[in-house]
Amino acid sequence: MKFIPSLLFLLSINMLHAQNSSLNLIPQPVEVKQNTGSFTLTKSVTVGFNTPEGLDIAQMLVQKINVATGFGIKAVQGKKATIQLNINAVPDQQLGKEGYTLASTSKGVTITANQTAGLFYGMQTFLQLLPKEIESKNIAKVKWVIPAVKITDYPRFGWRGLMFDVSRHFFTKEDVKSYIDEIARMKFNTFHWHLTDDEGWRIEIKSLPKLTEVGAWRVQRYGRFGDRDFPKPGEKATDGGFYTQDDIREVIKYAAERNITIVPEIDVPGHSMAAIASYPELSCKKDTSTRVSPGSPFSEWFGNGTFKMNIENALNPSDENVYMFLDKVFTEVAALFPGQYIHVGGDECYKGYWAADEGCQALMKKLGIRHVEDLQGYFMNRVEAILKAKGKKLIGWDEILDGGISPEATVMSWRGIKGGIEAARLGHDVVMTPTTFAYLDYTQGERTVDPPIYAGLRLQKCYSFEPVPDGVEAKYILGGQGNLWTEQVPTLRYAQYMTFPRAWALSEVYWSPKESKNWNNFTKRVENQFERSDIEEINYSKAIYDAIVKANLKDGKLKITIESELPDLEIYYTIDDAMPDKFTTKYSQPVELPHGPVTLRVITYRDGKPIGHLITLKREELEKRAGN
Ligand code: ACM
Numbered sequence: 181m182k183f184i185p186s187l188l189f190l191l192s193i194n195m196l197h198a199q200n201s202s203l204n205l206i207p208q209p210v211e212v213k214q215n216t217g218s219f220t221l222t223k224s225v226t227v228g229f230n231t232p233e234g235l236d237i238a239q240m241l242v243q244k245i246n247v248a249t250g251f252g253i254k255a256v257q258g259k260k261a262t263i264q265l266n267i268n269a270v271p272d273q274q275l276g277k278e279g280y281t282l283a284s285t286s287k288g289v290t291i292t293a294n295q296t297a298g299l300f301y302g303m304q305t306f307l308q309l310l311p312k313e314i315e316s317k318n319i320a321k322v323k324w325v326i327p328a329v330k331i332t333d334y335p336r337f338g339w340r341g342l343m344f345d346v347s348r349h350f351f352t353k354e355d356v357k358s359y360i361d362e363i364a365r366m367k368f369n370t371f372h373w374h375l376t377d378d379e380g381w382r383i384e385i386k387s388l389p390k391l392t393e394v395g396a397w398r399v400q401r402y403g404r405f406g407d408r409d410f411p412k413p414g415e416k417a418t419d420g421g422f423y424t425q426d427d428i429r430e431v432i433k434y435a436a437e438r439n440i441t442i443v444p445e446i447d448v449p450g451h452s453m454a455a456i457a458s459y460p461e462l463s464c465k466k467d468t469s470t471r472v473s474p475g476s477p478f479s480e481w482f483g484n485g486t487f488k489m490n491i492e493n494a495l496n497p498s499d500e501n502v503y504m505f506l507d508k509v510f511t512e513v514a515a516l517f518p519g520q521y522i523h524v525g526g527d528e529c530y531k532g533y534w535a536a537d538e539g540c541q542a543l544m545k546k547l548g549i550r551h552v553e554d555l556q557g558y559f560m561n562r563v564e565a566i567l568k569a570k571g572k573k574l575i576g577w578d579e580i581l582d583g584g585i586s587p588e589a590t591v592m593s594w595r596g597i598k599g600g601i602e603a604a605r606l607g608h609d610v611v612m613t614p615t616t617f618a619y620l621d622y623t624q625g626e627r628t629v630d631p632p633i634y635a636g637l638r639l640q641k642c643y644s645f646e647p648v649p650d651g652v653e654a655k656y657i658l659g660g661q662g663n664l665w666t667e668q669v670p671t672l673r674y675a676q677y678m679t680f681p682r683a684w685a686l687s688e689v690y691w692s693p694k695e696s697k698n699w700n701n702f703t704k705r706v707e708n709q710f711e712r713s714d715i716e717e718i719n720y721s722k723a724i725y726d727a728i729v730k731a732n733l734k735d736g737k738l739k740i741t742i743e744s745e746l747p748d749l750e751i752y753y754t755i756d757d758a759m760p761d762k763f764t765t766k767y768s769q770p771v772e773l774p775h776g777p778v779t780l781r782v783i784t785y786r787d788g789k790p791i792g793h794l795i796t797l798k799r800e801e802l803e804k805r806a807g808n
Contacts (some may be wrong), residue, residue, distance in 0.1 A: 188433045204708040205308050206684045208368055208701075209333035209690035218462035220282045221324035223251045228261025229299075236437060238265055244307065250319035258384075259645060260794070262288040263306075264634060265299050277335025278369065278439070282306060297369070297439040298334075304365050312708070315716035326470055337647065339611050340690040341370030341443070341661030342683060344675070346375035347454070348405065348475070348666040350396075350421040355672040362676070362718060364540050371435055372443045372523060372661060375423075378453035378473045378493050379667075381445070382422045388459070389509045395454035396422035398472040405475035405667040417472060428516050433671035436518075443575065444517050446509055447525030449559050453493040455476075463503055464496045464537040473665065479530070485595070489530035497559040498539035507566050514570035521590065524563050527577035529556055557583020564589060575611070578603065589660070596621075597649050602636045604656035613659040617645035621665040622677050625723025628801065631792045633668055639724055640745045643685040643702060646694065673719045678714065680720035681706045703746055726791040727751050727767075727782045733806035738773040740802065742782060750785045751791070757781075762788065773802065 203212060227236040227245075236254035241263070246252055250408050259266075267526060268275075271294040275281070280293040280302035291302035309327065313320035342363050346356065360371055373385045377383045381395030396415035401408040411417070423431070437443050448455075454472045456463045463470070466576070470491065478491045495502045513522060534540040535552045543551070547558060564586060574580075575590040578599025590609040593600025598608040615622070615635070621628050622637035647660040662683050688697065703724065713720050728743040742751050751767035754760045755774065760783045773780065778799050784792035797805075 192197075195486070197359045203309065203327065203329070204705045205305060207704075208300040208696050208705075209305065209331050210693055210696075211332040213330040215285070215328040215330065217286045217328040218325045219286060219289055219328065221245065221249065221251075221278045221326075223253070225251070225263060226261040227253060227255045227263045227265070227266075228258045229255065229258070230259050231267045231268055231570045232257065233296050234265045234299055237296055237303055240300075240437075242304075246315065248314045248316045248318075248320050249324060252735055254804070262289065262721050264290045265302070266290065266292045267296070267299070268292055268294050274332070275334050278338075279332075280415070282304070282329065282331040282474050284309070286327050286328065292745065297752060300364075300439050301333070301367050304367060305333065308712075312712040312715055315533075316625075316711050317717075318453060318628050328427060328626075332430050335367065335369075335691045336693060336804060337659030337690045339370055339659030339661070340368045340610065340678070340687065341372050341613075341659070342686075343372035343374055343445075343661055343663040345374040345377070345664060345669075346382050346665040347374060347380040348426055349670050349746070350380060350382060351666075351672060352421070352677070353427045353431055354421060355675075356431055358672060359675065359679075360431070360435050360438060360440055362680075363687075364440055365501060367691050368661075368683070368686055368687060369439050369441060370443060370659075370661065372445060372663075374665075376446050376448065376525075378403070378478070379475060380420050380422075380472060381429060381454040381458065383446075383513070384424045385509050385512050386425065387512065388505065390458040391509075392422040393458070395458040395472060396420045398474040400555060401476075406477055408475040410476045411471040411474060413469075419474070420472070425512070425516060432517060441519040442517055442518060443521045443523050444513055445523035445525055446505065446513060447523075447527070448563065449495040449497060449556065450493060450527065450529030451525055452495050453491065455637055459505065460488050462495050462499070462502050463492045464540065465492050467492065481497040487528070487530060488532060489767040492533045494531070495559075496537065497534065497555045497562075497653045498537065498540065498543040502660075503562055503566065506563060510563075510566050510570055510572070514567070514572050520573050521575045522567055523575045523592070524560070524567070524580075524668070525576060526556070526560060528579040531555065543578060547584075549643060554583040556580075560585050560589075574687070581606070581608075591639045592661075595661070600657070601649050601652055604652045608656065608658050609658050611658050612645075612647040613663055617642055618660060618662045619665070620662045620682055621668065624678070624721050625726050626729070626793065626795050628797065629667060629726065629795060630721070630723065637682070638728070638745060639682055640684055640699060643689065643697070643699060645689045647689065655800065659690050660686070663691075674755065676719035677721050680718065681709065681724070682721075684709060696706050697704075722792075725749065725784055725786075727792060727795055729780070729795060729797060729802075729805070731802040732808040735802060737798070738802060738806060740773055742767045742769045742771075744784060744792075746786075748786060751782060752780045752785060755779060755780055761790070762796070773799065774780075 242255045244760045278296035278297045285291045293299045313322045381391045397420040399411040399415045400419045446537045457470045457472045459464045481487045531552045589601035590612045622635045648654045648657045724745045730741045732739045752760045754764045760781045780797045782795040
């Protein structure tokens, strides 16, 4: 008798699980109950909203439906539509600001929420329940059926962000809107806009026109970022672009309609070469030959995280004119962006030019500061005072902890999670975005297939991220984000490739209950999302289909281990210079590579068909890999 209830229990869990996975929702909702029956969208469907606040969402939904179905349905205020969007008269505590319920029966669909954010997310879930052809830009002939469900859903974290670097490569406002649209669908609510850096200043500041007349433009260069030739004397800077303040307002409005708050970043005191190219007097050396960097090798890294800048790129903390400059910048930034936060960077500031500067030395003496590193604390506190005067809160990379910052400052933990742990212990709010789980510029697949950068980050690793470290009070962790740096990302399509599917994993990390995470279930939903993205013509990486080749060198023996992120792939390989296919050796256990100039070739299959990239690795590459 004992076994029967537990067996039944297990069966019911399995059914729930199977049903949930067949729904293919990303991020996974808090609670899904699937009922019998379904709802079919037809020409006679109406979309209704019970209060005027629901109008914009209803119109967005109607437009999306009409493009793919050609039905020509309309949004109407009222309470009796087939698809009804309702703002609760009495707030449902469980749903909070962003939660929603979605109930579908054969008769219709009702989405309820306390605020429009919830209606927007309920709409996204509804769209994901529809056949994938809902993403079509042309009329698709399919039966528009969704299963009967009751969903209750709300986010785990209030900060669910993505950072987009538009300095290393400029992306047009249309690109930015498209990016925002994609992340909003996955229920991200924060867009961190990295607007300034050494390679370009992208936001118009009317009181400082040279920032965009000069700082937004660099000489045209091709080839690998970081290895490019320096600007030549007199060479014209023609590559770049910037956003006018009207552009910025347009993007802010577009984002707000999708429940996205924009956090603008003005990265100071380091990463400021474009500002210094515009106004050289802001630096210590005041070198008037400073140019916006086109991706030239301007720094030397010493392997332990320390580095030297061969070209000055930091503002001079001892110069009062610098704070007047920053006051002008932040006055205009604060007036443009309605959100409470302004990101002030603070990362990777090289202090060598400060150490050699008489003004900085005098300031250190006056302040009783012994280490030049601590001048950053002085600088950041000055910046915080400027922001406070404009009614804004400071957020910065975890280096803002160096030299001390007020407890009201919010810390973005990027150098692993240790900065976040330390910050939370000091009582700061924290946004978790560690390189190890959340850096979307890192190579996501095999480095001899994907364009390599200095580190890798696989989808499964992103998915495994837990933003609240042990021993840290959860209340300090506002949430997390993914960061897309664009040194190696020249186009929107490639930005999509680098962002997806890893941002889908992060969306689940930051939205869904920790307990509901399930890798195998997630990958099924990812594959469904691939099909939707194909129809929508949004790019993504298929690195999950590629083999992962690891090497180990012990006692002169080179051992190869081959893995895959998906459990149902078959791996075939050769070491005899033949091309691998399903008739060559199937990988089942680690292989010792025989001596000699051997090349390993690997391919993955599923259901008898090749699915991953061909990976070709010579002995030297494998030996190098074994050394890492
Ligand atoms: C950073 O990646 N420099 C914040």
